Amino acid sequence: MLPTIEGIYHNLYRTYGPQYWWPADTPFEMMIGAILVQNTAWTNVEKALDQLKDHLDPRAIHELSDQELESMIRPSGFYRMKTQRIRAFLSWYEMYDYDPKRLASKSTKELRQELLHIKGIGSETADSILLYAFNRHVFVIDAYTKRIFNRIGFDLDEKYEAIQQFFEMHLPKKVSIYNEYHALIVEHAKRFCKTKPLCEQCPIRTSCRQLI
DNA sequence: TTCCAGGTTC
């Protein structure tokens, strides 16, 4: 018998405690972090954000040349590409005067569509922004989610939205749970459910099919 | 020193 999605949540929460995501001081910093973390370890994003810290404001970034921005975010990798993605994001955000309050009246679906139309923002980045910058109830799916739950015994090989729907269907519709759950998944994937998993020491091994 | 992990676009 497979454990339930909600049961695994409680198990992880009991193990790791609350994660208080996203690690950012402002919604804007969160959104920049979401772009920088694409295909990248968070430790490298921290270095990039640290070098950007005096410019962590949309107008300040707008003032930077491509070359300056590229060199500041270099440690996060894919820096030329990410510079262009930040530019594309900023020109969308500028239409709302860089003011998240101006986006508050949009439905989640509408906001998601707008984010997805920005070149360089795909499903995962859009949903991270919706959840962690706008507090919308959207469950974020990433490579860690698929890896952990496939190992546990679920069959998550469908496309992004289908997997997302599956999680949302099995969870209470609460932003706080979506927020913590994704953060806990990331923590668990980094500590134990790595590419090369540490099953012997895994705190949730008893509910995992991988080990049996 | 090479190898690996990882979202998005085209």
Place this chain on the structure above:
DNA sequence: GAACCGGGAA
């Protein structure tokens, strides 16, 4: 399916 990338692990 390749290309984009720096940093940490092997």
